[in-house]
Amino acid sequence: MDIQLMIFVIPLIVGIILDGLIGDPQWLPHPIVGFGKTINFFEKRLNNGRYRKLKGALTSMLLIIAVFCISWVIINTIYSFKNTVGVIVSGIAVFFCLAGKTLIDEVRMVFKAVDISVEKGRSQVSRTVGRDTSQLSAQEVRTAALETLAENLSDGVIAPLFWFCLLGVPGIMTYKMINTLDSMIGYKNSRYRDFGCWAAHIDDIANYIPARITALLMVLAAGKPGLIKFVIKYGRCHASPNSGYPEAALAGILNCRFGGPHIYFGEMVYKPFIGTSERIFTSTDVNKAIRINIISECLMTIMILAVHISAAFI
8 A cells, every 4th residue: 555545544444443433431531622621721811801803813823723733743743753653643633533423422312311301301412512401392402412413423523534634634633623612612692702703713614615515425325315405405594604504414314393592601592494394303313313424424434535545546
């Protein structure tokens, strides 16, 4: 195998296999947790007084550039020392940046918990969504879980793979910083509207292509390419320029309806409805949605490998 191809293919496969086997165990130190603590450090000290938008923009740009530069220096230094070590470190980096198994496990647990009691379901789903879950009905808990399963297939799997394909380890690590910034401060409420403005817009740019690829992979995974028109119709209606596409894909596959008003940090946020068929969700729906996620990840991996293998022989 060509050395450059090996340097890409082996870490990709190793990272995906590790994520599929062990996910994000609690005992394992995680660099994304470090990203979160760093963001929180700056937010507590700078998100006050005047010039919040400017301070937020500078904070976001500083952290994004720092992660790219540091990861680029580290990985290139390692490869200059020994390719084998570089491949191992790259594989671990890919593993840390993927959230496929963890996402699936969390959503499974939500459906199991809500079957026991609504309170348990609310508590479980609060681990994966930003909205206030204290008043959600059993149906709304299941809906929130399925929505986050679709949205985070893009954010937690397809987008990281996309940026690894383009820019290697610096690309995937930088994407995770961008996504972590958005998940922590990219909200349109009184606290974060100014400080997190740039973080949200940068995340929109980083996810623009991956979100649409995700939706395409989902309808292909379901064997329903005819849903593309449905995805385009409802995906563009979403408040987010990206989240609506994978959510619309899953809504079309399950023949259901997502969206509607939700409470975030004490403020009501009205999200457009995606789909028209309002019905009760069951375990059959979550099992089908999980199967779509797994197949979509496999399709993305095959597509990336095909691109790089073809490029190596051109």
